[in-house]
Amino acid sequence: MILSGEEIRSRIGNQIVVEPFEESKLNPNSCNLSLHDELLVYEEVVLDVRQPNRYRRLEIPAEGMVLQPGCLYLGRTSEWTETRGLVPMIEGRSSLGRLGLFVHVTTGFGDAGFCGYWTLEMYTVQPIRIYPGIDICQIMYHEVRGDIEEYCSKYQNSRDIQPSMMYRELGCVENDQQLELDFESLVREAIS
Numbered sequence: 001m002i003l004s005g006e007e008i009r010s011r012i013g014n015q016i017v018v019e020p021f022e023e024s025k026l027n028p029n030s031c032n033l034s035l036h037d038e039l040l041v042y043e044e045v046v047l048d049v050r051q052p053n054r055y056r057r058l059e060i061p062a063e064g065m066v067l068q069p070g071c072l073y074l075g076r077t078s079e080w081t082e083t084r085g086l087v088p089m090i091e092g093r094s095s096l097g098r099l100g101l102f103v104h105v106t107t108g109f110g111d112a113g114f115c116g117y118w119t120l121e122m123y124t125v126q127p128i129r130i131y132p133g134i135d136i137c138q139i140m141y142h143e144v145r146g147d148i149e150e151y152c153s154k155y156q157n158s159r160d161i162q163p164s165m166m167y168r169e170l171g172c173v174e175n176d177q178q179l180e181l182d183f184e185s186l187v188r189e190a191i192s
């Protein structure tokens, strides 16, 4: 069963945390979440599920940024969410779907107990200009039958855009969590 907007509101501060929460973002059975102002783009010709992959961090300026087809942009919600005893899910918004923008790659499904910013896996059918702060997706909540063992795995308490940590399951021991590419110093080195 999916919670109504009214029910979401009544559970805020109890089973549901959406921070910051704005009542105006409630829908009949979901709550809109907005886009933070940063994106990560992988800097690998071939991504490797067994290794941390290098990426670049981009800031979405107030005047917007054009996303190009064929590229995966990891973003995150501005809202921190916590969900207890319910299964949270994020989905796209029809208004953005009608412009050909996807906000996740088959992974809208969350876990009961998940706390953190949601990482968005954005890609687009056509070039599209996006802006920081736009309502990018919606979160909804399912009631669960049966006991719940709440989520406490690798994406718990995500405080940033979180690239894939699949490599952890596959035995890669890494010191650095992810390899952020310092593109500006590389360019400086290359031209000096």
Ligand SMILES: Nc1ccn([C@H]2C[C@H](O)[C@@H](COP(=O)(O)OP(=O)(O)OP(=O)(O)O)O2)c(=O)n1
Residues within 6 Å of the ligand: 104, 107, 108, 109, 110, 111, 112, 114, 117, 118, 119, 120, 121, 151, 153, 154, 155, 158
């Ligand atoms: N687009 C998404 C989808 C999920 N999540 C968060 C909420 C989920 O509770 C958590 C874990 O999602 P999955 O269970 O789908 O992830 P994995 O199975 O890959 O990882 P784990 O082994 O940690 O469960 O990640 C997210 O931030 N952004």
